Amino acid sequence: MLAVRGVHTYYGNIRALGGVDLDVHPGEIVALIGANGAGKSTLMMTICGSPRARQGQIIFDGRDITGMTTHEIARLRIAQSPEGRRIFARMSVLENLQMGSVVAGVQHFDEDLERVFKLFPRLKERLNQRGGTLSGGEQQMLAIARALMARPRLLLLDEPSLGLAPLIVKQIFDAIRELNRSEGLTVFIVEQNAYHALKLAHRGYVMVNGQITLSGPSKELISREEVRAAYLEGAH
Template sequence: MSLTMEAGAQARSAATEALLQVRGVKTYYGKIIALKGVDLDVNRGEIVTLIGANGAGKSTLMMTVFGSPRAREGSIRFEGAEITHLPMHEIARLKIAQSPEGRRIFPRMTVFENLQMGSVLGDPAHFDADLERMFTLFPRLKERIHQRGGTLSGGEQQMLAIARALMSRPKLLLLDEPSLGLAPLIVKQIFDAIRMLNETEGLTVFLVEQNAYHALKLAHRGYVMVNGTITMSGTGRELLAREEVRAAYLEGGRH
């Protein structure tokens, strides 16, 4: 095993306590309850995925972790500290980075400028090295470095959104629907990049994904959400083998 892969394995095995703990979280939109008492853990060095149908509450949970919307009940802890009521900018300072659904890059800024924005909370001394890391991870971005974000293809925009989040050197990456609307080859490239970051750098990833097959193949552990409630959990392999998961989420998903 290489030293970098060994570091990733050690990061996973060293953590007995959860990096992220979600306990009894309830989130509302007005009077409508979107999350109905969610419990979930993400351990340091893990890839944990949350799967479920469209509208199940997956993205709401990820946004609640990042502080918008707020959890009305329950507790969210990061590295043992309560973050449930922290402002979003303070959550970001704790080295939690989010690549949100729909990419939300800065369309009028160039690739380089988008990556600069992502590095605002990082150490300026690491900027050049981090930039090269992103270009190694996503060579297409280097080719497009002076191109405006809004003129990139959907796959390139997703790569840019992830790279921008990684520029802050996060301890936890919140990744929301990275495969949405992308061609299978681009999806594979993005999932391979996530796997490599986890294996070589021990990056902890909480992944919300509708493509259950790819997500569960990638993840160490997974949760299934139905109507704002966690209904199943297990290793990625265990959930892939569950008949009810296969019937509900994997039909036609192997692409």
């Protein structure tokens, strides 16, 4: 479904990605783990078209999207829940969800709204509250719900567990697992929380300094000594 081939991305003269190859197949959950500054968010943003890849190709559904604008890419129903949530703080929960639904069209709006409320009942109780006044966990739920309102064929999640209490992290990861199981939703997830991400995902990739150093089935990665030592120390 998604094929990343030899992608290089720069910020000015600084190279953030140095030839990344990665695949996401339909119906899969794929996790990308790596230390701070490894280039995980850069890869996710490059897939969405900003920043642009300077070299290499990104193929979605057999179509080369490398040169497309972020808007054109969103219209292919690749939806992103970016790092740091980036919800619309002054808009209500409902308005945020309406923004998310723009690319999906209005005809499914009510149905899609019910679907995200089922996943995150908390949002239904806070429909008219302004996004900026939600708790951190609620904002994360809203960011994911907004991405789901686009009826994504590929859902990109950047650090959905960041800064959240274990119980909320569990709720969010359960929701992602359930969407994948019941609807076959394809998910690409970037996580600091390597243990949770690998437990959730079917396959995983490890990124170091803008390059993929390891990949394989999650179960295999979890049991590898170099992964345990670098990313799972202290996890249980």
